[in-house]
Amino acid sequence: MDSTLRPEVQVDAPELETMATADYLEETTVETFTEQVHGEVLQPGDAGYEEARTVWNAMIDREPALIVRCTGAADVMTAVDFAREFDLPLAVKGGGHNVAGNAVCDDGLVVDLSPMDAVRVDPEAKVARVQGGAVWGDFDHETQAHGLATTGGIVSTTGVAGLTLGGGLGYLDRTYGLAQDNVRSMDVVTAAGELVRASKEENPDLFWGMLGGAGNFGIATSFEFDLHRVGPEVLTGRVIHPYEAAGDVLRFYRDFMLDAPDEVQCYAAFVRGNPAMGLPEHLHGRTLLGLLPFYSGSVEAGRAALEPIREFGDPIADTVEPTRYTTVQQRSDDLYREGDRNYWKSHLFDDPSDEAIDTIVEQVESLPTPLTTVFFEWMGGAISDADPDATAFPHRDATVSFTIAPKWTDPGRDDELMRWAREFFEATAPYATEEVYVNLLDQDEPERVRDAYGERYERLRELKREWDPDNFFRMNQNIEPAD
Ligand SMILES: Cc1cc2nc3c(=O)[nH]c(=O)nc-3n(C[C@H](O)[C@H](O)[C@H](O)COP(=O)(O)OP(=O)(O)OC[C@H]3O[C@@H](n4cnc5c(N)ncnc54)[C@H](O)[C@@H]3O)c2cc1C
Numbered sequence: 050m051d052s053t054l055r056p057e058v059q060v061d062a063p064e065l066e067t068m069a070t071a072d073y074l075e076e077t078t079v080e081t082f083t084e085q086v087h088g089e090v091l092q093p094g095d096a097g098y099e100e101a102r103t104v105w106n107a108m109i110d111r112e113p114a115l116i117v118r119c120t121g122a123a124d125v126m127t128a129v130d131f132a133r134e135f136d137l138p139l140a141v142k143g144g145g146h147n148v149a150g151n152a153v154c155d156d157g158l159v160v161d162l163s164p165m166d167a168v169r170v171d172p173e174a175k176v177a178r179v180q181g182g183a184v185w186g187d188f189d190h191e192t193q194a195h196g197l198a199t200t201g202g203i204v205s206t207t208g209v210a211g212l213t214l215g216g217g218l219g220y221l222d223r224t225y226g227l228a229q230d231n232v233r234s235m236d237v238v239t240a241a242g243e244l245v246r247a248s249k250e251e252n253p254d255l256f257w258g259m260l261g262g263a264g265n266f267g268i269a270t271s272f273e274f275d276l277h278r279v280g281p282e283v284l285t286g287r288v289i290h291p292y293e294a295a296g297d298v299l300r301f302y303r304d305f306m307l308d309a310p311d312e313v314q315c316y317a318a319f320v321r322g323n324p325a326m327g328l329p330e331h332l333h334g335r336t337l338l339g340l341l342p343f344y345s346g347s348v349e350a351g352r353a354a355l356e357p358i359r360e361f362g363d364p365i366a367d368t369v370e371p372t373r374y375t376t377v378q379q380r381s382d383d384l385y386r387e388g389d390r391n392y393w394k395s396h397l398f399d400d401p402s403d404e405a406i407d408t409i410v411e412q413v414e415s416l417p418t419p420l421t422t423v424f425f426e427w428m429g430g431a432i433s434d435a436d437p438d439a440t441a442f443p444h445r446d447a448t449v450s451f452t453i454a455p456k457w458t459d460p461g462r463d464d465e466l467m468r469w470a471r472e473f474f475e476a477t478a479p480y481a482t483e484e485v486y487v488n489l490l491d492q493d494e495p496e497r498v499r500d501a502y503g504e505r506y507e508r509l510r511e512l513k514r515e516w517d518p519d520n521f522f523r524m525n526q527n528i529e530p531a532d
Contacts, residue, residue, distance in 0.1 A: 074114060074135065085127050088118040088164055101161055102153055104142070105206075106391045108463070109150030109492075113140070116159040119182075122236060122244050122270040125160055129242040129268070132158045133521065140524035141268050144184045144208020148393045149492040151264070151524045152211075160268065162210070170195055175276040176233065181269045183209045188274075189378045198279035198374060199231045200224075203316075205379045206387065213272065215263040215488035216442045218450065220377065221279065223311045223430025224345040227442060229260040230435050231275040237267035240517040244270070249439075258512040261441025261502075263487045264525040265509070266516045284351030285343040285377050286369030287326065292336040292414070294362050295319070299406045301361045302340060302425075307400070307448070311430035313354050316341040318424040319413045325383055328366060336416050342369060343377065389420065389456045392467045394474035395489035396481035397447040405480030409451075412473045417466055420456040423473075425449050443484070443505045450486050451477070487526050498526045507531070 083090040091098040092115055101116045114137065117128045132139040138157030145152045145163075153159050162182030168191040169178045177192055177199070186205030192198050200221040202212045209228075217228020225231060234248035237259060245267075247256035258266045290298045302317050309315070318339050322332035326339075342358045344351030348371045359367055398405065413423050427449050437445045453473045455466040485494075487501035499506050510531040513520070518530050 078135070079115065082115075082117075082127070082131050085131075086117055086124040087120040088124050088161075091116040091118070101142075101163075102159065104145040104147070104150050104152050105387045106148050106150055107388055107458075108390050108392065109153065111150065111153040111155045113154055113159040114156050116161050118161045118164050120164050122238060125162070125181075125238045125268050125270055126242050126244060128158060128160045129238055129240070129521075133240075133242065138524065139521065141264060141522070143182055143210035144206060144212075146204075146207045147211055147488070148391055149490060149494075149526070151492075151526070154524050157524075162268075162270075165270065168192070170197065170276070172197065177274045177276055179209055179272045179274060181210045181271055185209060185212070185378060189375050192276055193279075193281060193373075193375050195276075196278055196281060197276035199274050199276055200226060200228045201378065202228075203378065204381050204385045206382065209272070210269050211264070212488065214259060214261070214269060216261065216444075216486055218426050218428070218432075218486070220285075220314045220343040221277070221345055222428070222432050223309075223314050225277050226431040226435045227440075228274075229440050229442060230431070232260060233273040233275060235259060235269045235273070236271045237269055239267045240519065240521040254512060255516060257439070258441050258509060258516070260439075261443070261487070261505075262509060262512075262528065265513060265522055265528045267522065279345060280374035282348055282371040283344060283374050283377060284348045284355060284369060285341070285372050287366065288340045288342065288359055288364045288369065289322075289326070289328070289366040290338045290340070290362060290364050292319075292338065292410075295338045295410045295413070296406055298338055298340070298362055299401075299410070300403065302358075303401055303406070303449075305357055305361075306427045306429070310354055312345045312350070314343045314345070314427065314430075315358060316424060316426055318422050319416060320384070320422050321416050321419050323419065326366070327368065332365065334419065336413065337365075384420065384422065385456075389458055390460065390463065390466075391454065391456050392463075392470050393452055393454050393489055393491050394470045395450065395452040395485050396474070396477060397444055397484045397486065398449045398451055398481050399446075400448050401451075402480055405477060408476055408480065412476055417455055417469050418457045418462075421466075422454050422456070424452055424454065426452075441502070441505055441509060443501075443503050444486060447482065447484065450489065451481070452489055490526050495527065498528065501526060502528070 138154045140154040142152035142161045165180035165182035172195040185201040200219040213228040342355045514530040
């Protein structure tokens, strides 16, 4: 490693027995740290501190002792050294979207990567070099300027890093695999504060574990992604059915998607009708089932491929039309806006049975708040075709991810709405696998981290012992190092 990339932290650690919080940090210590990084260092009371500690889910209200707004890998390395030296809990903030709020911690140091949002495209090589704090809106903006794209999240403010390091579902996944299946290499700051490269050739075990390990093995400061020709227009839209038809529509959806071409992706979501969906007033507030078909190839080929979805039943709205890919990638931003209270419970299904569908339809009858959604993300296609051993993501054979996502604003309703989600989850659990996509776990589910990795869990624990034996990176869905 180039030693110039590794600035030493020259501060004196105080002689204290217990150093679990930052209470003892002296002003001069913080000043020295501030001088050693190029990014801002924020403390409670500083301008920008409140914004920097805020994450997507308003249920999370944590007060870090320090937030360092990193400008590059060197700041990240300095921050890791500093946190280790002073025994500070450390959290890594990418897009800040994780529902469990793992991007921030109380009393510790937050490594805020959001200033590191550069995306540089090599259109000849079809490669994007992306910094660790970029969000999908940054990624799509730069890559679509060249008619290129890679599987990415369906809300533009979600972080590239957090989504990719857990898996990465999106409209292009059945055609081009998960977001992480498109990663060529990464620059990673390890728990030892070193900057290393991870790829199939360099540190291949770290590369394997980073892609799926959801932040357990290091801080990705940049990624190299493969790109593909997409758009600029694709065929997509919403096909909306009344609640009364939901059972039949979901059965059709399951049967159609089990045999659909890989270029077809279609999400399904229960929502309450609202004006932003372009629906007539009498449907506002009513529970509806929306299908969101998408075709990754040409608009002409898409018309034939999506026709069965548009023809089935008696939809009350059909907005399928050629749409700019960048617009598609932002169309759910309002529904999943930041700043509300959220609680998620998620399963994976192999092949949702008729009984599972009936149970879901029954449970969903009255969505408890206007912005609550219950959604299906179909998998298969290129996700299943990828080499199962190439990354730590274990759910290559799962058919569909299913998430119950109440969303509300009044803290007085927390208990009621979390209970609603838990009861819904329990009612559908008998039909689901025991697995779960790690990126959809909430903050109260540490025992389900094993379910998120299944048989891979022990290998990941061994890897954790190798790369992070002290469990320094623990503000995540945590994999404890093997004994
Ligand atoms: C509105 C919304 C839409 C979503 N849509 C999708 C979707 O379409 N597809 C999908 O697969 N998932 C989706 N998700 C889930 C999403 O993948 C996870 O929430 C993911 O963790 C978000 O990443 P982030 O960088 O925004 O989050 P953060 O909260 O910043 O980070 C999440 C975790 O990753 C770690 N982390 C972040 N950056 C780095 C880094 N550079 N290096 C190492 N660790 C890091 C953090 O420490 C934390 O543990 C969505 C979530 C939300 C809230």
